[in-house]
Each structure stands twice: as structure tokens, then as C-alpha cells.
Amino acid sequence: MISYDSVQELADKATKKGKPISALVLADQALQMERSQQDLIEEMNKSLQVMAEAASKGINSGSKSASGLSGGDALKMKQAIHAGQSLGGMVLSETLAKALAIAEVNACMGRIVAAPTAGSCGIIPALLLTLKEAYDLTEAQVVMSLFTAAGLGMVIAKKASISGAEGGCQAECGSAAAMAAAAAVELMGGTPQMCAHACAIALKSVLGLVCDPVAGLVEVPCVKRNASGAANALIAAEMALAGIESVIPVDEVIAAMKDIGDAMPKTLKETAEGGLADTPTAKKMAREIFR
Amino acid sequence: MNVFDIIGPIMVGPSSSHTAGAVRIGKIARAVSGGQPAMVTIELYGSFAQTYKGHGTDKAIIAGLLGMAPDDERIKDSLELARDLGMAFKFKKSGNKAVHPNTALIAAVDSQGKKTIVQGSSVGGGRIVVNRINEINVKFNGEYYTLLVPHHDTPGMIAAVTNLLADQGINIAEMNMYRSQRGGEAMMVIETDQAINEELVSLIEAVNSVKKAVLIKPIY
Numbered sequence: 186m187i188s189y190d191s192v193q194e195l196a197d198k199a200t201k202k203g204k205p206i207s208a209l210v211l212a213d214q215a216l217q218m219e220r221s222q223q224d225l226i227e228e229m230n231k232s233l234q235v236m237a238e239a240a241s242k243g244i245n246s247g248s249k250s251a252s253g254l255s256g257g258d259a260l261k262m263k264q265a266i267h268a269g270q271s272l273g274g275m276v277l278s279e280t281l282a283k284a285l286a287i288a289e290v291n292a293c294m295g296r297i298v299a300a301p302t303a304g305s306c307g308i309i310p311a312l313l314l315t316l317k318e319a320y321d322l323t324e325a326q327v328v329m330s331l332f333t334a335a336g337l338g339m340v341i342a343k344k345a346s347i348s349g350a351e352g353g354c355q356a357e358c359g360s361a362a363a364m365a366a367a368a369a370v371e372l373m374g375g376t377p378q379m380c381a382h383a384c385a386i387a388l389k390s391v392l393g394l395v396c397d398p399v400a401g402l403v404e405v406p407c408v409k410r411n412a413s414g415a416a417n418a419l420i421a422a423e424m425a426l427a428g429i430e431s432v433i434p435v436d437e438v439i440a441a442m443k444d445i446g447d448a449m450p451k452t453l454k455e456t457a458e459g460g461l462a463d464t465p466t467a468k469k470m471a472r473e474i475f476r
Numbered sequence: 477m478n479v480f481d482i483i484g485p486i487m488v489g490p491s492s493s494h495t496a497g498a499v500r501i502g503k504i505a506r507a508v509s510g511g512q513p514a515m516v517t518i519e520l521y522g523s524f525a526q527t528y529k530g531h532g533t534d535k536a537i538i539a540g541l542l543g544m545a546p547d548d549e550r551i552k553d554s555l556e557l558a559r560d561l562g563m564a565f566k567f568k569k570s571g572n573k574a575v576h577p578n579t580a581l582i583a584a585v586d587s588q589g590k591k592t593i594v595q596g597s598s599v600g601g602g603r604i605v606v607n608r609i610n611e612i613n614v615k616f617n618g619e620y621y622t623l624l625v626p627h628h629d630t631p632g633m634i635a636a637v638t639n640l641l642a643d644q645g646i647n648i649a650e651m652n653m654y655r656s657q658r659g660g661e662a663m664m665v666i667e668t669d670q671a672i673n674e675e676l677v678s679l680i681e682a683v684n685s686v687k688k689a690v691l692i693k694p695i696y
Contacts, residue, residue, distance in 0.1 A: 189477075210479065214478055214479050217478065218478055219669075225479070228480060229479070229480075229483065231486070232480075232483055232484055232486060235486050252530070290489070291489030291490050292489060292490050293489070294488050294489050294490060294495075294532060294549075294551065294552045295488065295489060295549075296486065296487070296488055296489075296547060296549065297486075297487065297488075297489055298483065298484055298485070298486050298487075299483075299484060299485055299487055299492040299496065299601055299602055300482075300483050300484075301482045301483070301492075301600075301601045302491070302492040302493065302600065302601050302602075303487060303489045303490055303491050303492040303495065303496065303602075304490070304491055304492070306489070309483070331483050332479060334482075334483060335479035335480075335482040335483045336479065338482035338483070339477055339478075339479065339481075339482055342477065342481075342482060342600065342601065343477070346600060347482070347600045347601050348493055348578075348599060348600025348601070349493070350493060350522070350523045350577045350578050350600075351577065351599075351600060356600075364482075398527070398530075400530050401526060401527025401529070401530035401531065402490070402527075402530040402531070403489065403490035403491050403530075403531065404490070451522075451577070454523070454577065455493075455523045455527065455577075456522070456523050456526045456527070456577075457526055457527050457530070458526065474530075475529060
């Protein structure tokens with residue numbers, strides 16, 4: 186049985202066995218849940234389908250949310266790609282478009298997969314689905330990489346937090362980016378140790394990020410933070426695959442994230458009382474929405 | 477916690493803690509009060525109180541009380557549905573500090589006037605913790621088959637109830653006893669690995685000093 190107390194321990198176990206992290210997590214979870222591995226793969230595949238549906242629904246919709254605060258950005262991104270205006274290359278632009286699309290579907294009370302939360306639901310699928318298309322990967326490979334993302338997410342949830350109300354946006358979009366980065370590394374053939382470094386690198390980049398949603402809605406800045414979270418995951422994976430290592434070990438980064446979350450004032454933890462939510466524009470918008 | 481708590485649930489947005497978790501708290505309140513209440517008062521704490529309108533937390537709790545699951549696309553219309561189905565509701569914002577920033581206290585009254593109180597917190601990713609049933613502080617997450625057994629605090633109660641579970645080969649994953657005072661009202665909360673059927677619930681209810689047995693099926 187795996188205790189999910191340490192990402193490093195997971196990576197070390199996988200290294201020792203010569204297997205990817207996903208294989209360990211899948212075997213362990215099947216045991217713990219008293220279900221067959223095939224059964225768990227099928228359930229995860231169902232989530233992947235919902236993710237893909239949300240991405241394609243969101244990218245073409247262009248419709249605004251009920252509050253009017255968000256919507257239509259995924260479509261703009263798609264149009265820019267079609268017009269050949271990609272600055273960072275197709276993988277990056279497609280990743281951004283999908284992240285915006287899924288986050289916009291979420292804001293419209295549409296169906297998504299919390300990964301690990303609804304507020305951060307666009308990050309993991311955006312990167313993994315884009316890599317699948319760009320590198321002709323199979324659905325089965327992407328499903329397996331989701332077990333790696335989930336295994337690392339369980340450690341983060343247990344040792345720190347995945348809730349914006351508890352740990353700020355670093356705990357939501359930060360955790361999602363860390364999980365996505367590790368999954369992407371595995372998907373692209375990296376080692377378990379590289380996965381651990383990618384997880385650490387992504388999380389380090391957003392330590393201290395506060396949760397300050399305008400009018401308390403999961404829209405501004407959340408939709409665009411899904412895009413930047415997915416980009417963060419991509420660059421962390423790219424660095425880790427190049428052999429770049431995190432100087433601070435991954436579990437210490439997670440512990441630091443918890444400490445920072447605990448020290449964060451309540452006004453910056455999803456209460457819509459501080460940060461961007463407390464700007465003149467945000468307050469004006471909130472008044473108009475709830476009038 | 478398992479992998480599907482982290483990659484999952486499949487749900488209707490916009491917030492796993494403020495929408496999906498809230499549906500689940502409502503659903504547990506429905507199970508504990510024995511069906512759809514006639515009237516509910518919902519007190520919201522912390523971030524729930526600050527942002528419930530924006531996150532649809534009100535719609536989510538009402539949807540749960542109506543028996544909907546977190547991926548039900550009717551959640552956004554639940555307030556109208558409740559009115560159609562004859563469930564009256566009222567929301568209050570509490571200024572008090574709660575056990576957790578995302579907490580709701582649901583007071584449900586049935587058609588006979590019987591009141592049930594359920595307090596739950598949404599702890600992230602759609603997962604919840606129920607921390608109060610009526611006057612007793614408890615702690616369970618609704619991920620297992622959960623039996624609530626309110627009873628009078630007398631010797632032998634645990635043995636009597638757990639023997640019935642053992643007879644049917646049901647393994648207890650976690651179990652806790654809570655009481656208001658010695659010899660007073662007490663409650664067993666038993667979480668099991670296997671499914672519990674209604675017949676077993678009746679057998680437990682027939683045990684001396686047991687007031688009632690409430691079965692909550694896994695809400696995921």
C-alpha cells in the first residue's frame with residue numbers, strides 16, 4: 186500500500202521498480218478500492234471524455250457566463266491560431282485555447298471534471314490533450330498519465346491543500362499545474378524523478394498566489410489563470426525533460442506551500458475581500474452583478 | 477481519499493468546494509432528515525457566506541436537498557424546482573467563525589414539524605466533512621456506507637450493534653462514539669466497507685435503547 190505522504194517516495198518506488206508512477210498508483214488504488222485495474226482505467230477514461238467534450242464545447246461556444254464577466258476568450262485564441270498568430274508555437278497556443286475553453290464551460294455551470302478542483306479544471310486536460318494531438322499519443326497513454334497526476338495530487342491534498350479557501354490559488358491552480366507537469370513528463374517518456382522535479386518546479390513558480398475572485402465568481406482572474414497554469418505546467422515539464430532539477434526537494438516545496446497558505450490572510454483566500462476582488466473595477470462589477 | 481477525489485468528480489461548475497461539495501452537504505441533510513424537508517433554513521459561514529450567490533452554493537445545497545447529484549445539469553434551476561416541489565427555503569449569512577471556512581448549517585423541518593440539524597464543511601475538491609448532527613458534534617465524510625445510530629448512553633450498545641454487522645460479514649472501516657453527557661443522548665457513527673441493506677437497518681433499530689438508525693449511502 187502507498188501512503189501518499191511523499192512525492193519523492195512515490196518517485197523512488199517507481200524508479201526502483203523500473204515502472205512509471207502511474208503504474209504504481211493504479212495498482213495501489215485497485216488494491217485499496219477493491220476494484221480491478223481495468224475498472225479504474227475505464228472510470229478514468231470516462232473523465233477524459235468529459236474533459237475532451239468540455240474543451241471542444243468551450244472552444245466553439247463564444248458565449249458569455251451568466252454574470253457577463255467571462256466567455257469568448259477561448260474563441261479569440263482559436264481565431265488567432267487559425268490566423269497564424271502563434272508566438273510561442275502551436276503546442277503552447279493550443280494549450281492556452283483549451284484551458285480557456287474548459288474554464289469558460291465551468292463558469293457557465295457546464296459539465297467538467299474537477300482536476301483537482303473546478304476552479305482549476307482546465308489546466309491538466311489542456312496540456313495533456315494538446316500533447317496527445319501534437320505527438321499522436323493514444324487515449325490509453327493519456328488515461329495512465331492522469332493516474333500520475335492524481336497520485337501526486339493526493340500527496341498535495343494530504344500534506345498541504347487543494348482548496349483556494351484554505352491555501353489560496355497556489356493550492357488550486359498551483360497544484361493543478363504541478364500535477365499536469367508531472368503527468369506531461371511521464372507522457373513524453375521522462376523518468377519518475379523528472380516527474381517529481383517537474384511537480385516541484387511548477388509549484389515553486391506560483392507559491393504565494395492568492396485566491397481573489399472578482400465578485401466571488403470563478404471567472405476573473407480564474408479563467409485566464411487556468412491558461413497561465415497550463416503554460417506553467419508546460420514549461421516546468423520542458424525544463425524537467427531537459428534534465429533540469431529543482432534545488433528544493435518536491436516535498437519541501439509542498440510543505441512550503443502549506444505554510445504560505447496558512448499564513449495568508451483570510452481576505453486573500455476565496456472570500457472576495459482582497460486583492461483583485463478589492464479593486465475599484467472589481468467592486469463596481471460586483472455591485473452591478475448583484476444589484 | 478482516492479484518485480477519483482483528485483481527478484474528479486465529474487460535476488457542474490463553477491466551484492468544486494462551493495458547488496459540488498455544497499450539493500453533497502445538502503444530500504446528506506436530506507438523508508439524515510429522512511427525505512425531502514418541507515422547510516429548510518440554511519446558515520452559511522465564512523467563504524460560503526461571502527460568495528454563495530456567485531458560486532451557486534445556494535442552488536447547489538437546495539439541489540442536494542432535492543436529491544440531485546453534483547453532475548446534474550438541473551442544478552442551476554434548483555431554486556425554481558424547489559418552489560415547484562413545495563420545499564420552502566431561507567438563507568442566512570452568519571458572521572460567526574466556523575469550524576472551517578466553507579461551512580453550512582442546515583436546519584430541516586419535515587411535514588410533521590420534526591427538526592433535523594446537519595452541519596457540514598466543504599474541504600476542497602468537492603470533498604466534505606459532516607461535523608454536526610442535531611446537538612452532537614460528529615465527523616464523517618460520506619465516502620462510505622455510513623450508519624448513524626442515536627441511542628441512550630448505556631453499557632453494551634456498541635457490542636449489540638457491531639455484532640449485527642459482524643453477523644452479515646460487514647467490515648467496519650471507521651467507527652466513533654459521541655455523546656452529549658454521561659447517561660444522556662449518544663450517537664454511533666459507523667462507516668463500513670460493504671453495502672448495508674434496509675433489513676440490517678431495521679434489526680439495529682430493534683436493539684434496546686437505540687432510538688433510530690439512519691443509513692447514508694456513499695454520495696460520490
